[in-house]
Amino acid sequence: MNKTKDILVTGFALFSMFFGAGNLILPPYLGFNAGPDWLLVTLGFVITAVAIPIFGIIAHAKLQGTMYDFGKKVSPLFSSIFCLLVYGICIVLPSPRTASVTHEMAIAPFFNSSSLLTSTIYFVLVFIFAMNRSKVLDLLGKYLTPIIIVILLAIIGIAIFSSPDAIQPSQFNTPLVDGIMEGYQTFDAVAALVVGAVLIISINLNYPGSSTEKKQLIFKSGLLAGFGLFIIYTGLILAGSLNNTEFPFDVSRSELLLGLGNKTLGSAGAGLLSILIGLACFTTAVGIVTGTADYFKGVFKNSQTAYTITAIIGSLLGVVMGQFDVAFIIDIAIPALMFIYPITIILILLNIIPEKYASALVFRGVVIVSFIFSIPDFVKILMPSDTINAIIEVIPLGKFNLGWVLPSILMFVLLNMYKKFNSSNAS
Structure with a gap:
């Protein structure tokens, strides 16, 4: 070879x-x-x-x-x-x-x-x-x-x-x-x-x-x-x-x-x-x-x-x-x-980080959050409305079609803190 x-x-x-x-x-x-x-x-x-x-x-x-x-x-x-x-x-x-x-x-x-x-x-x-x-x-x-x-x-x-x-x-x-x-x-x-x-x-x-x-x-x-x-x-x-x-x-x-x-x-x-x-x-x-x-x-x-x-x-x-x-x-x-890309990016990133930071709980939580916060971008293109625009304005980075980024990072950090807290209490 x-x-x-x-x-x-x-x-x-x-x-x-x-x-x-x-x-x-x-x-x-x-x-x-x-x-x-x-x-x-x-x-x-x-x-x-x-x-x-x-x-x-x-x-x-x-x-x-x-x-x-x-x-x-x-x-x-x-x-x-x-x-x-x-x-x-x-x-x-x-x-x-x-x-x-x-x-x-x-x-x-x-x-x-x-x-x-x-x-x-x-x-x-x-x-x-x-x-x-x-x-x-x-x-x-x-x-x-x-x-x-x-x-x-x-x-x-x-x-x-x-x-x-x-x-x-x-x-x-x-x-x-x-x-x-x-x-x-x-x-x-x-x-x-x-x-x-x-x-x-x-x-x-x-x-x-x-x-x-x-x-x-x-x-x-x-x-x-x-x-x-x-x-x-x-x-x-x-x-x-x-x-x-x-x-x-x-x-x-x-x-x-x-x-x-x-x-x-x-x-x-x-x-x-x-x-x-x-x-x-x-x-x-x-x-x-x-x-x-x-x-x-x-x-x-x-x-x-x-x-x-x-x-x-x-x-x-x-x-x-x-x-x-x-x-x-x-x-x-x-x-x-807009629908599939945020989830795809999250799955790629979660699969390359060390296992100890990417438990099944972290996978589920971060994927769910990224999906929820990508919905406004998806809906805005299919059915634009003032209500959707108002929601997007409130979400950090929402006006850039990146409203899913910060909530996903926050969920990742919180779930890993929760896991660490639970394991330290158990020991």
Whole structure:
């Protein structure tokens, strides 16, 4: 077992499963609107789109199980429902979004074909990859990811060093918070639970060695993927910021990325960017469909039939939802993200801290509180009203869509104090 090679291949594969549609089109647009505040939005974006997801991979390294293990301390029923929600959201929103981005940015500019044809061919290929389960890590890590990274670094480097001197002012009042919220849209925290489970099963299929060796491989490849994401996100945000005078104020996310590709890579830019978009989106879709199929295979007692049926359903849903344009999918994703993201972040963090601070009682209390205090954000988007706005104003950080943060921290501290008090009384 060549440890360095295994870490590189696994880290690259993990990077490619994280790096999909949102990861490409969100950072440049964030930088475009941030202007001189690009460093603050980068910090916010990195918190929710790099740090939390990599903590999720580290938690997977510790647990070496499935997504179910993240929530089982709350209760088996809760964990089962949570898994169903996460996998359901992933195959209905971020997975089809990859096909939609691919059509809008890589196919439509060159071919007069329908989005139905694009998404059908796209998800047939996703299904083929998912059915070659044992080869997924090698295919992604050895062949597809290096191409993605080379093209990205070329675009970023040229965009930064050939940018004009002037920068338009920031459009954000709270750039740090705006960066955090935009990081939600990458789905990376949720993706950490999905692709981390894919990683565990792939390593068990392909790599001999002890549990400790596998833990080290997951941990180090997670850090490598996180470093890659950090460099690429920072580069794309800076490129968007430094070039924000080059594009009209009402430019869309997709138009901005295409414009940067054409500006930096010239006549070859459109073709290379199309390859980049197609590969980046495709690797994420493979990770999501494979992860969902893995989960249901495990639920049905290691049934290959369950794996195949789930892969078919995931691919068919991708074809259907892939008909909608990118902006629409991003808009309908927001309520789902406001609902599922706080709980996901809490479960990731509770699973990486020492066991003595993360008892079943702490898990239950903190998850319940985070859920309750995230409800106003969810309701505000679905059914905005003065009453909901008044409630949000009262909750600390509520106006930033982060009303769940301080109550969750407070509950964590109180429950650990209660546990310590009880144990000291007992002794």
